[in-house]
Amino acid sequence: MSYSESTIAILTILKQLPVGKVISYGEVAKLAGYPNGARQVVRILSSLSDTEHLPWHRVVNKQGQIALSGEGAFIQKALLEAEGVVVSDEGKIDRRFFVS
DNA sequence: CTGCTGACGGTTC
């Protein structure tokens, strides 16, 4: 189970994400040292979220909207609200819930 | 090796 450097860096950032806060894919990548690695973050969340126990639901796009469609978005919305994050009906999150 | 894909982002019109 050895991951590439970028993967490990991204995993580290995600695990440090505080409860009740959200972050954008781009921010995660940026903090991990990969300014334009948003797509790698996406990959990691979709394929390693369960095995690495990542808070995948705390990651949304920069517009504060849930990037998933269908049930996934519904579940993410529920998980976020359970942590105190306010999500509008359209699945939009206010900037004040973003880290930094 | 080549090409396609994706839970994105920034710019442009």
Add this chain to the structure above:
DNA sequence: GGAACCGCCAGCA
């Protein structure tokens, strides 16, 4: 304010 386009890079057929 929003749609369209392009760039990004790792994984996979």
